[in-house]
Amino acid sequence: MHSQSAEELAAAANDRRWPKWQTMALLHSLHLPTLNAALLRPGQSLAEIRTAAQAFATKLDTERLMIRSDGGVERKQYYRGGNTFPIGEIAHRAQPLLADGRAVILAGPTNRFTNKLTVMIRMDRPGPGIRGTFTLEALGPGYDVADLTRGELPPQVTAQLEDVDWDRYAKPRWDEWKFTGDRCPGGEGARRRRRLERLAAQTLADGGQLAGDPQPEHAESWLRERGYLQLFGPQDPRPALMRRASKLFEDAFVLTRAQPNRNWRCLATAYSVFAEPRTVYWDLVDGERKYAAAAPDAARAKEAA
Structure with missing residues (x-):
């Protein structure tokens, strides 16, 4: 690409x-x-x-x-x-x-085991020309994007802007940001265990690193044996999120203007800070179109090729 x-x-x-x-x-x-x-x-x-x-x-x-x-x-x-x-x-x-x-x-x-910061980014509005909201949901070291999307883990910190004019860019003031702390039932221990459950049952099983009926304890041992200790260290992504919040909003605004559906109501993307360090945006999801587009079946595609 x-x-x-x-x-x-x-x-x-x-x-x-x-x-x-x-x-x-x-x-x-x-x-x-x-x-x-x-x-x-x-x-x-x-x-x-x-x-x-x-x-x-x-x-x-x-x-x-x-x-x-x-x-x-x-x-x-x-x-x-x-x-x-x-x-x-x-x-x-x-x-x-x-x-x-x-x-x-x-x-x-x-390396999805050593991320420093993972952020789910949402742009919402009731319809074109109507003010909406901008939301950042973040997880700290050792988590990845799939924990927020497929794993449905509660974020450790959420930042939100309300009354956003998606038709006219204005850099947000710091007093406009609303930060919300951790609301995970059971706290960080429960969240970490759910992360380990998903790693054991999906990520490490798919990769062949764990076989049989892998349990969270097996995933934890696998991580520790390889020195991937980020998940078990201090978890406070708020400072890292605060440093990037304004730039993420600026990028999101550009995305809303560039994407093809002018009638969008809910857009989402994800952002990772790797250990290297390196940052990556994944893909942009339009809530109205996520399940709408169908690719040609294999036979038609082969015939077209």
Whole structure:
């Protein structure tokens, strides 16, 4: 993606068949930080997948790539992507997704166990021309975006602006921000355990690091053995969120102006601060369109190719 021309990015940003890829192209065209990525479409052969994965990995100078799925109608039981795998595993993991009519996004590798900050960003309004709200929900070290989206973990801190004019940018004053602290039932211990449960049952099981019937204790041992101790350290993301809040609002305002649905009511994106340090926006979700766009089935895609 990072080597695409402005014309190619514009075309990708207007292709609704692949919503994640579409909005990644939009984010990159706006010069917001994104992972470098490549798109595999339904109908591509196993040999084509292997060739594309190897070429992309060589370009990134890496031996591992992340897999995400894209397009089609998302069902409740769909592949939870975002894990990173060795190049040799990419083809056999990607092929079933392509056969099911979904595209596959290959992206540069990340370590989802060592994030410094994870933020879910929401832009809401009742309708065009009506003032709305801007909300940031954050988790601190050792958590990742999926904890806020799929894991439904309560944020450790929330920041909100009310009465936002989404048609005219104005830098918010500090006294306009409303910060809310942790409201997780059971506190940080309960949240951490739910994170470990998800890692055991989904992330580490999918990656092959844990087998059988993995429990939260197994996930904790796996993290500690590798020195991934961020989840078990101090958890106070408020200072980090406060430092970035105004810039995140500025980026969000730009996104609302650039995305194609002028009648939007709820938009959301996610933002990560990695350990490197490096920051990344993931993709932009339009609440009205998330489940609306359907990709062509594998047979039609293969015929078109």
